[in-house]
Every structure is written in structure tokens, then in C-alpha cells.
Amino acid sequence: xxxxxxxxxxxxxxxxxxxxxxxxxxxxxxxxxxxxxxxxxxxxxxxxxxxxxxxxxxxxxxxxxxxxxxxxxxxxxxxxxxxxxxxxxxxxxxxxxxxxxxxxxxxxxxxxxxxxxxxxxxxxxxxxxxxxxxxx
Numbered sequence: 270x271x272x273x274x275x276x277x278x279x280x281x282x283x284x285x286x287x288x289x290x291x292x293x294x295x296x297x298x299x300x301x302x303x304x305x306x307x308x309x310x311x312x313x314x315x316x317x318x319x320x321x322x323x324x325x326x327x328x329x330x331x332x333x334x335x336x337x338x339x340x341x342x343x344x345x346x347x348x349x350x351x352x353x354x355x356x357x358x359x360x361x362x363x364x365x366x367x368x369x370x371x372x373x374x375x376x377x378x379x380x381x382x383x384x385x386x387x388x389x390x391x392x393x394x395x396x397x398x399x400x401x402x403x404x405x
Contacts, residue, residue: 270309273329276336277321292316315392
């Protein structure tokens with residue numbers, strides 16, 4: 270992940286100190302991460318993704334895909350006409366684990382450019398997560 274953090278700083282043309290300030294961590298903590306003394310935590314990754322929503326989470330966390338999540342340089346806003354009411358149909362997603370709830374009446378955004386949702390990952394404030402995969 271350190272290499273990807275360096276790529277973000279290069280792409281944004283900012284220093285490690287500026288990056289630390291933008292995501293809300295101490296510059297010394299950033300120095301420890303970049304120097305290999307500390308590993309980036311999930312909280313660190315979440316701060317990066319909150320500050321830079323255009324960065325693809327799979328790319329940042331796993332090194333898979335493109336930095337900017339496919340071909341778009343930034344996420345496209347969801348407009349009301351793109352929302353699909355799933356309340357009368359079978360759930361589109363099922364939990365990947367045993368404890369997560371089903372999404373029976375959650376509206377699901379349907380991107381206008383033909384992309385489809387392949388996974389939903391919910392990150393909670395206690396640094397746990399639930400993963401949802403499409404049915405079928």
C-alpha cells in the first residue's frame with residue numbers, strides 16, 4: 270500500500286506532510302508509514318478514501334484495478350432517475366457472511382453507463398465490515 274500512497278501523492282502533486290494534513294493524521298505518523306516503521310491501518314485507508322473519494326478502494330487496499338476506479342476519473346453522482354426501488358422484488362444482494370442483514374428495500378443505483386454493481390462493502394466505525402455479493 271505504501272507504493273500506492275506514494276502514487277496518490279505524486280498524482281496530487283503534494284508532499285507527505287500535505288497529504289497527512291489533508292487526511293487528518295500527524296505528519297510523524299505519515300513518516301512512520303512511508304518509512305515502513307508502521308503499517309497503514311484500516312482507519313488510515315478510510316481517511317484516504319474519505320478525503321479522495323475518486324480513489325478506488327480495491328486499488329488502494331489490494332492493488333487491483335485502476336487508481337481511479339475504472340475509466341472515470343471521479344465517481345459520478347447518483348441522480349434520482351437512476352435509483353431503482355427494490356422493495357417489491359427479491360433482494361438484489363445477499364450477505365457474504367452469516368450475520369449481515371439482507372437488503373430488501375434499499376434503493377440501488379443503476380449507473381447510466383452500463384456498469385453493474387458486483388460487490389458492496391460497508392465499513393463501520395469500529396473498523397469492521399460487511400460484504401454483500403449479487404444473487405445469482
